[in-house]
Amino acid sequence: MDINAFSYVVVGSGLLGSVVAERIASQLDSKVLVIEKREHIGGNCYSETDPDTGIEFHRYGTHIFHTSNEKVWNYIHRFTSLNTYRHQVLSSYKNKIYQFPINLETINSFYNMNLRPFEVDEFMSAIRDRTIKEPANFEEQAISLIGKDLYEAFFKYYTIKQWQIDPRKLPAAIFNRLPFRKNYVENYFFDQWQGIPENGYTALFQNLLSNKNIAVLLNTDFFSIRDRLKKDACIIYSGPIDRFFDYKFGKLSWRTLQFEKEILNMEDYQGNAVINYPEQEIPYTRIHEPRHLHPEKNYTKEKTLILREYSLADNGTAPFYPIASRENMEIFQRYREEAARLENVFISGRLGDYKYYDMHQTIERALEIFETGILTQTRLNNGC
Ligand SMILES: Cc1cc2nc3c(=O)[nH]c(=O)nc-3n(C[C@H](O)[C@H](O)[C@H](O)COP(=O)(O)OP(=O)(O)OC[C@H]3O[C@@H](n4cnc5c(N)ncnc54)[C@H](O)[C@@H]3O)c2cc1C
Structure with missing residues (x-):
C-alpha cells in the first residue's frame, strides 16, 4: 500500500x-x-x-x-x-445482593424494613449525619445525605479500589451526581435507545x-x-x-483495568451482566458475566464465562480513565x-x-x- x-x-x-x-x-x-x-x-x-x-x-x-x-x-x-x-447493576455486600444505584429495594433490604416511597425522606433524615453542615468532600457529603453505614457499604471502599484515592480528597459535588431512588426502578439508563449491537x-x-x-x-x-x-x-x-x-x-496520568477470565461449568454464575464488589477485602471491583448481555442468543447451558475486573494505575500502556x-x-x-x-x-x-x-x-x-x-x-x- x-x-x-x-x-x-x-x-x-x-x-x-x-x-x-x-x-x-x-x-x-x-x-x-x-x-x-x-x-x-x-x-x-x-x-x-x-x-x-x-x-x-x-x-x-x-x-x-x-x-x-x-x-x-x-x-x-x-x-x-x-x-x-436493559442494563441493571447489582452490588454484593456481606454475601448479599443489593440493587445499585441505591433504590427503595436497597434500603429496605439493607435495613430489613418495608418502607414505602413517601416514608423514605423521614427515614433518611434519621440515619444521615446532620452534624455536617457544610460537607467539604465526597465522604462528608455522602455521610450527610445517606449516613455512614450505606456510605461505607457501597461507596467508600469501592471508590478507594477504583481510584486509589482517599474519598476525603474528592470534591463533594461528585457524590451529588450519583443517583438515589426512592422507588423500585432498577434501570441503570433511561435513554430512548439502548442495547447491545446484535x-x-x-x-x-x-x-x-x-x-x-x-x-x-x-x-x-x-x-x-x-x-x-x-x-x-x-x-x-x-x-x-x-x-x-x-x-x-509532562505525562498525563490514567487508571487502567485488568480482566481475569474464567470459564465455569454451569449455565449461569451470577444471574446478571455486572455485579459490583464494594468491599475492602475483595481485590476486584466487579464481575462481568457477558452471556446476560445477549438474552436473545441461544448460548450453551454447559458453560459460562466470567471476567473479574481489577482497577490499577496505568503504566502508559493501556490508558482507560482520565x-x-x-x-x-x-x-x-x-x-x-x-x-x-x-x-x-x-x-x-x-x-x-x-x-x-x-x-x-x-x-x-x-x-x-x-x-x-x-x-x-x-x-x-x-x-x-
Ligand atoms: C471500561 C470502560 C467501559 C465503558 N463502558 C461504556 C458503556 O457501557 N457505554 C458507553 O456508552 N461507553 C462506555 N465506555 C466509553 C467508550 O469506551 C468510549 O466512548 C469509546 O471507546 C471512545 O472511543 P475513542 O475512539 O475515543 O477511543 P478508543 O476506543 O480508545 O480508540 C482509540 C484507538 O486509537 C488507537 N491508538 C492510540 N494511539 C495510537 C497510535 N500511536 N497509533 C495507532 N493507533 C493508536 C488505540 O489502539 C485505540 O484503538 C467505556 C469505557 C471504558 C474504559
Missing part, C-alpha cells in the same frame, strides 16, 4: 476514528488511511467470541450503548441494530470501515510511519494527546492550546480530549469534527 498517497489519515480505529473515516469516505468520496496500533479494529469497544463457550464478550470492559440524541441514533443505527438488553461491537466497526475508500493498517504505530505519510495530509488523531507532543509538558486532578488538567490545557495552533490536525476522542466520553458522546464528537472542522476546511481550501 502506498501510504504516501492518502490525503486523510485517521489515527486509531475506535469509535472516534471509525466514524470520522466513514464520513470522509462517504461524504467527501476521498481515500482515508486508518492506522491502528492494536491487532484489531474497534478501540476499547472491541468485542469477540470466546472460543470455549461461544459467548460474545467485550475485551476492555462491558459496554452498553445508550443515547437519547436523535442525530447520533439516526447516524449509528445504519451500521447496527441493538438487542433488547452482532457485537466488532461487526459495527466492520460496517463503519467497509467503504471502499477506507484502508486499515493494523499493528502499526502512527509515530513509526509518520515520516512516510504525505506531508500535507489531514491528520485526525485519536491517541493520547501527550504522546502526540512527545510528552513535552484522572481529572488539577495537576493533570493544567498539563492537558497546555497540550490543548498547542493543538489549537496546528493546521491540518484534529486531536480528539477520549485519549485526545483527555475526557471520559460515553459512546454516544464520542459519536457526537466525531460528527462535530467532521462537520465543523474537516468539511469546513475542505470547502475553504479545497483540501483539509
Whole structure:
C-alpha cells in the first residue's frame, strides 16, 4: 500500500476514528488511511467470541450503548441494530445482593424494613449525619445525605479500589451526581435507545470501515510511519494527546483495568451482566458475566464465562480513565492550546480530549469534527 498517497489519515480505529473515516469516505468520496496500533479494529469497544463457550464478550470492559440524541441514533443505527438488553447493576455486600444505584429495594433490604416511597425522606433524615453542615468532600457529603453505614457499604471502599484515592480528597459535588431512588426502578439508563449491537461491537466497526475508500493498517504505530505519510495530509488523531507532543509538558496520568477470565461449568454464575464488589477485602471491583448481555442468543447451558475486573494505575500502556486532578488538567490545557495552533490536525476522542466520553458522546464528537472542522476546511481550501 502506498501510504504516501492518502490525503486523510485517521489515527486509531475506535469509535472516534471509525466514524470520522466513514464520513470522509462517504461524504467527501476521498481515500482515508486508518492506522491502528492494536491487532484489531474497534478501540476499547472491541468485542469477540470466546472460543470455549461461544459467548460474545467485550475485551476492555462491558459496554452498553445508550443515547437519547436523535442525530447520533439516526447516524449509528445504519451500521447496527441493538438487542433488547436493559442494563441493571447489582452490588454484593456481606454475601448479599443489593440493587445499585441505591433504590427503595436497597434500603429496605439493607435495613430489613418495608418502607414505602413517601416514608423514605423521614427515614433518611434519621440515619444521615446532620452534624455536617457544610460537607467539604465526597465522604462528608455522602455521610450527610445517606449516613455512614450505606456510605461505607457501597461507596467508600469501592471508590478507594477504583481510584486509589482517599474519598476525603474528592470534591463533594461528585457524590451529588450519583443517583438515589426512592422507588423500585432498577434501570441503570433511561435513554430512548439502548442495547447491545446484535452482532457485537466488532461487526459495527466492520460496517463503519467497509467503504471502499477506507484502508486499515493494523499493528502499526502512527509515530513509526509518520515520516512516510504525505506531508500535507489531514491528520485526525485519536491517541493520547501527550504522546502526540512527545510528552513535552509532562505525562498525563490514567487508571487502567485488568480482566481475569474464567470459564465455569454451569449455565449461569451470577444471574446478571455486572455485579459490583464494594468491599475492602475483595481485590476486584466487579464481575462481568457477558452471556446476560445477549438474552436473545441461544448460548450453551454447559458453560459460562466470567471476567473479574481489577482497577490499577496505568503504566502508559493501556490508558482507560482520565484522572481529572488539577495537576493533570493544567498539563492537558497546555497540550490543548498547542493543538489549537496546528493546521491540518484534529486531536480528539477520549485519549485526545483527555475526557471520559460515553459512546454516544464520542459519536457526537466525531460528527462535530467532521462537520465543523474537516468539511469546513475542505470547502475553504479545497483540501483539509
Ligand atoms: C471500561 C470502560 C467501559 C465503558 N463502558 C461504556 C458503556 O457501557 N457505554 C458507553 O456508552 N461507553 C462506555 N465506555 C466509553 C467508550 O469506551 C468510549 O466512548 C469509546 O471507546 C471512545 O472511543 P475513542 O475512539 O475515543 O477511543 P478508543 O476506543 O480508545 O480508540 C482509540 C484507538 O486509537 C488507537 N491508538 C492510540 N494511539 C495510537 C497510535 N500511536 N497509533 C495507532 N493507533 C493508536 C488505540 O489502539 C485505540 O484503538 C467505556 C469505557 C471504558 C474504559
